[in-house]
Amino acid sequence: MDLDLSSDSAGLTASLVDVESVSGGEADLAAAIERALSDLPHLSVHSDGNAVVARTTLGRSQRVIVAGHIDTVPIAGNLPSRRENGLLYGCGSCDMKSGVAVALRLAARLTAARRDVTYVFYDCEEVEAERNGLLRLSRNRPDLLHGDLAVLMEPTGGVIEGGCQGTLRAEVTTRGKRAHSARSWMGLNAIHVAGGILDVLRSYQPRRPDVDGLTYHEGLNAVGIRGGVAGNVIPDECVVTVNYRFAPDRSEPEAAAHVREVFSGYEVEITDSAPGARPGLDHPAAATLLAAVGGTPRAKFGWTDVARFALLGMPALNYGPGDPMLAHSPDEHVPVAQIAECEATMEAWLSG
Numbered sequence: 096m097d098l099d100l101s102s103d104s105a106g107l108t109a110s111l112v113d114v115e116s117v118s119g120g121e122a123d124l125a126a127a128i129e130r131a132l133s134d135l136p137h138l139s140v141h142s143d144g145n146a147v148v149a150r151t152t153l154g155r156s157q158r159v160i161v162a163g164h165i166d167t168v169p170i171a172g173n174l175p176s177r178r179e180n181g182l183l184y185g186c187g188s189c190d191m192k193s194g195v196a197v198a199l200r201l202a203a204r205l206t207a208a209r210r211d212v213t214y215v216f217y218d219c220e221e222v223e224a225e226r227n228g229l230l231r232l233s234r235n236r237p238d239l240l241h242g243d244l245a246v247l248m249e250p251t252g253g254v255i256e257g258g259c260q261g262t263l264r265a266e267v268t269t270r271g272k273r274a275h276s277a278r279s280w281m282g283l284n285a286i287h288v289a290g291g292i293l294d295v296l297r298s299y300q301p302r303r304p305d306v307d308g309l310t311y312h313e314g315l316n317a318v319g320i321r322g323g324v325a326g327n328v329i330p331d332e333c334v335v336t337v338n339y340r341f342a343p344d345r346s347e348p349e350a351a352a353h354v355r356e357v358f359s360g361y362e363v364e365i366t367d368s369a370p371g372a373r374p375g376l377d378h379p380a381a382a383t384l385l386a387a388v389g390g391t392p393r394a395k396f397g398w399t400d401v402a403r404f405a406l407l408g409m410p411a412l413n414y415g416p417g418d419p420m421l422a423h424s425p426d427e428h429v430p431v432a433q434i435a436e437c438e439a440t441m442e443a444w445l446s447g
Contacts, residue, residue, distance in 0.1 A: 100199055131199070138214075157380070158241065161248065162215040163217075184428040189427045198214050205446065247399050253437055255390070258374040261342075262341075263350050266336055269288040269291075271283035286323065293317065306344045307373055311342035315340075351365050381410055388414060
C-alpha cells in the first residue's frame with residue numbers, strides 16, 4: 096500500500112490503522128512509511144529493520160526528536176477502522192497511530208521549520224524491552240538519535256505527560272510434589288500453594304509518590320499463571336507472572352528488590368525490566384513546548400520510550416492525541432478533532 100501524506104490527519108490515521116502491524120509484523124507499514132518519506136526532498140531517510148528515521152538538515156541551533164512506535168497490541172475484533180460521532184475507532188487508533196499520523200504530516204509539511212527535526216518511526220514497543228526498535232537504533236545508529244529534546248507522540252489526551260513509570264516482570268514459583276490425582280494426599284498441589292501469592296497481590300497497597308511535582312500511581316498485578324502436567328496428576332510446580340509498574344524515583348535494582356521483598360519466601364525470577372524516567376519538565380528545552388501546549392502537566396501512567404531518551408541523556412516528554420486509558424482496549428478510539436489540534440500545536444511550535 097501507499098500512504099498519502101497530503102490527506103488530513105484523521106484520514107491518514109485511518110489508513111495507518113487499516114494496515115495491521117501487531118508487534119513483530121510491522122514490515123508492510125514500515126515499508127510504506129519509508130516509501131512515503133523517501134519522496135520528500137527536504138528529508139534524509141534511513142532504515143534499520145522495521146524502524147525508519149527521517150531528518151532535516153537545516154543548520155538550526157536546536158534539534159527535536161519526534162518519535163512514535165508503529166506496532167500495536169494484538170487485534171481484538173477492532174479492524175478495519177470506522178468513524179462515528181467524531182471518533183475514529185480501530186486497533187492502534189489511540190496507541191499510537193494517530194500520533195504517528197501527526198508526525199508523518201509534520202514531516203511532509205515542515206520544509207523550513209525553525210528547529211531541525213528528526214522523525215523516528217519504530218517497531219516492537221509493545222513487547223519485551225530487548226526487541227524494542229528504538230533500543231536497536233540506539234545501539235546501531237546512535238548518531239541518528241542526537242537532539243536537544245524528544246517528544247514521544249504517545250496518547251496523552253492532548254496534554255503534556257511527564258516522565259514514565261518503570262516496568263518489571265517477574266515469575267513467582269511455588270513447588271509441590273507429584274502424585275496421582277486419585278491419591279492426591281500423597282502429593283502437594285503447587286497450584287493450591289500459589290493461592291498464597293494471590294493473597295499477597297490482593298492485599299498489596301501500591302505507592303502514590305510525588306516525583307518532581309507529579310504524582311505517580313504504582314501497581315503490582317498478576318498477568319499470567321501456568322501449572323499442571325496432566326489431567327490426572329497433582330502438579331509439582333506453579334508459576335505466577337507478575338508485572339510491577341514503579342514510579343521513576345525507583346531504579347530497576349530497587350524495583351527488583353521490592354518485588355523480592357513482597358514475595359519473600361517464594362522463588363522469584365526477574366524476566367524483563369525497563370527503567371522509568373523522571374519528568375524533566377524543568378529542563379529549558381521543554382519550556383517552549385509546555386507553553387505552546389498549555390494546561391496542567393500530569394504523570395505518565397505506563398512505560399514509554401521517554402525512558403530510552405533519558406538514558407541517552409536527553410529530556411523527553413509525552414504529547415499526543417488520544418486518551419491513554421483507552422489504549423489496548425477493544426473499544427480503542429481517538430477524537431478526530433484532537434488529532435488535528437495536536438498537529439496544529441506541534442506545527443506552530445516547531446515553526447517557532
